[in-house]
Amino acid sequence: MTVLLDIHNVSKAFDQLAALDNVSLQIHTNEFFAILGPSGSGKTTLLRALAGFESLDSGQIVLDGQDVADVPPNERPVNLMFQSYALFPHMTVFDNVAYGLRREKRPQGEIAERVTSLLATVGLGDMATRRTHQLSGGQKQRVALARAIVKRPKILLLDEPLSALDRKVREDMQLELKRLQHEVGITFVVVTHDQEEAMSMADRIAVMDQGRVEQVATPVELYKNPGNPFVANFIGTSTLLRGHLSSGRLHLTNGVKVPCSLPSEDGAEIWLMLRPEDISQTPAGAITGTVISTNFYGPNCLVVAECGLEIPVKYLVGNSEVPRVGDATKISWAGDTGVVVRAS
């Protein structure tokens, strides 16, 4: 695997506020890479820095072996698909997509051929002469995608490409993005705050918070082995219990002891991360509590219960055992389930 983009100790502050705080990332050729983080975590700032729209306070961005610090946006071999799409309202769909190729002074014939075939690929073959305001949200998104991809950049940057779409269209587009990436063989860097989207599309994900990269890993690895409490909390649903281990039990800060026989040095402060599927509701359960909410999914139901463990516990039950809010409940988990997470 060759490193295509090397982001090295990049920092950027907007009047005191660190939007990017010593960010280091390596993105590989032909990778589908996602940057995931809550609002304000610096995702857009990072993408704009890659495209050349933000100057760095410190650090380097090395693209294909070349430091791009002094390369202006119009000369960088990357293209950005804007969150707002930024389609040119005074041009047709065709002219929007052809814009980049015309600036390269490509022959007319080649431009027409490439634009037409790409429009067909994204399913807009018969929309070439439309104005952009005559398009639906999903169609605009495809035009923006086609416009950014048509120049065959080394890296395609996408800022929340699907956030403006409704759920159904979004799911279709996720598959389509994936398919398109295979077809054109371009490295994709997608920014999103939707973890399901990142998990379902990306080869690897960087989780960001407050301008820092918290963890870079594959979706499975992120889910199974979160590197720190933030990631454990942010990715998927979990119950994070904080305490220290001693003789096969986790001592919570409020004095309660719960089972945990996972290997870890005694006495160190850790977080025990339990996924909802790790916890079972059973009459033999040693931990008792009260149901405070239920969230029905169809095949199963997520129950949130207050069990005196400092934070509510979240667990799954089958759809025939759904408790009511206010019911007493008994739960348990095996001492070797869950994951030990340490503060990074």
Add this chain to the structure above:
Amino acid sequence: MTGVGKLGWVLAAVCFFLYAPIAIVIVMSFNASKIPFQWTGFSTKWYSELFANASVLEGLRNSLIVGVSTMILSVVLGVLLAIGITRHSTSSAVQALALAPAIIPDLALAIGLLALFSAISFPLGLTTVILSHTIFCMAFVAAIARGRILQIDPALEEAALDLGDTPRGVFFRVTVPSLMPAIIAGALLAFTLSFDEFVITFFTNGPSTPTLPIVIYSMVRFGVTPEINALASLVLLFSVAIVLISQRSVKLSQSI
């Protein structure tokens, strides 16, 4: 009678004072008699006399030169000014200062300009009138363009740059077309403001190049003749046409 009824009277009075003078001017311009308010029959002779009147034609020519030059200058400068104050400055003082000429009283501006031109011994004539008109028309154009710039997505220009266009290319291919409705509206406004501007012109013009409003003013000093009614009617027709065109083109370019 309810409040609405009383307001009806106010409305009627407003309409009367708004439209009666216009109606009088138009009707009288077709009156065969030279004596005002004495209808002796329909005639278009005042219109033909008008077009034979050398000083009127001279004034019209000067006004067109001033109007078109002012329009071009104030559109170019006003749009650039608007871009400067919205995109490259966060100071509200700069914005206020830039748009001030639109609200400074004409008289103050006129006296100031006259003082300036005489201080630097700049010969008064159409050039000084064009410069003076541009000063305040530019501020109107900038105000209109500023509103439009604030509406358009700054990402449009970044997108064009991202697609490999040069900053100059982005300006002409994306910025200017996005501002087109404001540019058209600003141009027509600048032209109409300049075309019938009197006070500033009166102060900053030389004696040998009267504009149309000044020609009319000197004619009116000897009483309102039917010829002037005809002239006023034409100016009115012309202005209404410009307003209609501008509304049309703004609608058109907003729909693209």
